[in-house]
Every structure is written in C-alpha cells, then in structure tokens.
Amino acid sequence: MKILVTGGSGLVGQALKEEVVGSEHTWIFSNSGICDLREFSQVLLYFGTRKPDYVVHLAANVGGLFKNLEHNVEMYEDNMLMNFNVLRACHQLKITNCLCILSTCIFPNKTLYPINEAMLHNGPPHDSNSGYSYAKRMLDIHCKLYNDKHGYNYKCLIPTNLYGKHDNYSIENGHVIPGLIHKCYLESSSNKVNKWVNVWGTGKPLRQFLYVNDLARVIISSIDNTTWQKETTSMIVAPTEEISILSVSSTIGKEFGLKNIKLHPEKSDGQYKKTADNSLFKKHFSDFEFTPFEKGIKETCMHFIRNYSDVRK
Numbered sequence: 278m279k280i281l282v283t284g285g286s287g288l289v290g291q292a293l294k295e296e297v298v299g300s301e302h303t304w305i306f307s308n309s310g311i312c313d314l315r316e317f318s319q320v321l322l323y324f325g326t327r328k329p330d331y332v333v334h335l336a337a338n339v340g341g342l343f344k345n346l347e348h349n350v351e352m353y354e355d356n357m358l359m360n361f362n363v364l365r366a367c368h369q370l371k372i373t374n375c376l377c378i379l380s381t382c383i384f385p386n387k388t389l390y391p392i393n394e395a396m397l398h399n400g401p402p403h404d405s406n407s408g409y410s411y412a413k414r415m416l417d418i419h420c421k422l423y424n425d426k427h428g429y430n431y432k433c434l435i436p437t438n439l440y441g442k443h444d445n446y447s448i449e450n451g452h453v454i455p456g457l458i459h460k461c462y463l464e465s466s467s468n469k470v471n472k473w474v475n476v477w478g479t480g481k482p483l484r485q486f487l488y489v490n491d492l493a494r495v496i497i498s499s500i501d502n503t504t505w506q507k508e509t510t511s512m513i514v515a516p517t518e519e520i521s522i523l524s525v526s527s528t529i530g531k532e533f534g535l536k537n538i539k540l541h542p543e544k545s546d547g548q549y550k551k552t553a554d555n556s557l558f559k560k561h562f563s564d565f566e567f568t569p570f571e572k573g574i575k576e577t578c579m580h581f582i583r584n585y586s587d588v589r590k
C-alpha cells in the first residue's frame with residue numbers, strides 16, 4: 278500500500294519514520310513546505326499527484342498550554358482548515374482510508390473520570406485550549422459523517438500528552454517536557470551558584486505521558502490490523518499511570534544533575550487532570566508494552582543534549 282503521512286517533520290512524524298523502517302508499505306512523508314494543508318487547491322493537487330491508498334493525518338498547529346492561551350484563534354483556524362481540507366480531498370479523490378490524531382486535551386473540562394471515547398462532545402473543553410479543541414472535535418464528527426454516508430474507513434487515535442526526541446523545545450510555546458528539558462539544560466550549563474528546576478504552576482496537575490514511538494507503533498498496527506476500527510471511530514491511546522508535573526520535573530532535573538525545584542505558582546496550571554480510560558485500547562492491544570517513563574525521558578534528554586544546536590527551539 279502507498280501511505281501518505283501529513284506532519285512528517287514533527288514529533289510524531291519523525292518517530293513514525295523511525296518505526297516504519299523495514300515496513301512492507303511505501304511511505305511518503307510531507308510537511309508544510311511540500312504542501313500547505315490550509316490551502317485546499319494545494320492539498321488536492323498534492324494528494325492527487327501522489328495517489329495514496331491511505332492517508333495518516335498527523336499535521337496540526339500544536340503547542341503547549343502557554344501557546345494555546347496566547348493563540349487560541351490561530352489554533353482554531355489553522356486546524357479547522359487543515360483537517361477540513363485533508364478529509365475533503367480524501368473524499369474527492371476517493372481515498373477511503375484515513376487515520377487522524379486527536380488528543381485527550383480536547384475532552385470536556387467538567388467531566389467524570391476516567392474520560393472515555395463516548396464523552397468527547399459532552400461539554401465545553403478547558404478555556405485555555407478551546408480553539409485547538411473544537412477544531413479537533415470537528416475532525417471526529419467529519420470522519421463519522423463520511424463513514425456513515427459513504428462507508429469509508431476514516432478513524433482517529435486519541436493519544437494523551439506525547440513526548441520524545443523530535444519535540445518542539447521552545448520554552449514559551451512547547452509542551453511541559455521539552456520546556457523543562459530546555460530550561461534544565463540552560464540552568465545546568467550556567468555559571469549560577471544555586472541552580473534550580475524552574476517549574477511553572479503549582480506542580481500539582483497530573484498527566485499520562487506517552488512516549489511518541491509507542492504511538493507510532495500503534496499507528497502502524499492500526500493500518501494492518503483494523504479490529505478496533507470495526508468497533509469505534511476514535512480510540513484513546515494512554516498508559517495507565519498518571520504522573521504529577523512535580524514528579525516529572527524531578528525526573529528531568531536528575532538527568533541534568535539538578536535537585537532543587539522552584540515552583541512558579543503565578544503561572545497557569547491549565548487543566549488539573551484529564552485521566553483517560555485505556556480499556557478499549559487494552560482490549561485491542563492486550564500485549565502492548567509502553568516504554569517506561571524514566572527510559573523515555575533519558576532517551577529524550579540524551580537526544581536533546583547531543584543535538585542541541587539542531588533541535589527545534
């Protein structure tokens with residue numbers, strides 16, 4: 278099969294590139310320089326020329342809590358345009374297989390826990406990322422509408438917070454793990470006498486962190502093994518363990534020889550928790566082994582240190 282991947286230069290796309298080595302399929306990885314997905318004419322031309330059997334749609338305007346707070350409008354518009362254009366082009370070109378990526382951060386803010394796939398549209402998302410969330414929710418709806426009307430196989434995976442080597446390490450715009458890694462690197466290489474792990478917020482929020490190569494493996498399995506797709510449009514991918522931001526901070530701090538934590542509670546905590554139910558995932562991926570958190574963090578920190586001048590930041 279010929280599989281076209283959008284967002285091939287990003288965190289998930291680069292992990293997928295690593296994991297498809299030796300695959301029997303032909304993989305094409307695109308990015309915004311090859312095709313700006315916000316422009317329908319470009320998408321139609323690019324997909325039409327490449328003629329894929331399957332589209333893996335990873336591309337999005339993505340960012341951490343603080344980017345979302347500042348740029349809710351752009352997050353909404355860019356993601357609405359990209360998602361709409363990708364599915365519309367697939368439909369027009371009769372590409373009947375498409376796997377998209379949502380996120381557990383788009384679920385309702387006021388909810389019962391654990392959140393499961395059926396609760397996605399049951400109330401407003403957290404204010405901090407409402408633009409990104411509503412745009413992503415429409416992807417779930419758009420897939421369902423096409424599947425119902427035309428019998429397509431348009432599906433979505435819903436991962437929890439991702440982290441890994443090819444992340445965006447921007448301190449202002451990135452997610453918590455790459456942000457902390459970058460801050461710890463700068464602190465540990467400074468001449469200061471007292472060095473700190475500077476943690477924004479109270480350190481109390483909880484997250485289920487998923488190593489990005491694990492998600493890449495699930496994407497590949499989902500293409501060849503479609504059992505979960507017979508049961509649902511969208512499936513959560515989540516390790517069970519919830520980790521506090523404080524605990525994440527000390528794990529990362531250790532990699533840089535930093536023991537002292539300084540909290541900055543004047544900064545937002547965002548959503549306190551988004552505990553996701555992984556029972557559907559476990560039912561279909563009963564043998565799946567998640568990368569242990571400490572191992573994933575060690576690999577990510579080593580990659581960052583070795584490639585400091587080249588990483589996205």
Ligand code: NAP
Nearest residue numbers: 284285286287288289308309313314335336337339380439
């Ligand atoms: P990322 O590292 O920021 O990469 C984004 C990708 O999208 C890049 O390849 C980028 O291409 C591409 N892109 C952005 N704007 C584009 C445009 N206008 N036209 C074409 N391509 C465009 O993001 P990621 O973390 O890999 O995220 C992948 C997917 O996972 C997204 O759907 C995201 O919502 C979802 N997700 C991420 C997380 C997380 O913690 N990171 C958690 C849950 C779900 P360029 O390099 O050319 O800009």
Ligand code: GDP
Nearest residue numbers: 341342451452453456476477478482545546547
């Ligand atoms: P979220 O999981 O969607 O809220 O996004 P983030 O990955 O940005 O995680 C945000 C959580 O980590 C919030 O509780 C922040 O207060 C906390 N946090 C602590 N230090 C940092 C940091 O350096 N960057 C970011 N983005 N968040 C941080």
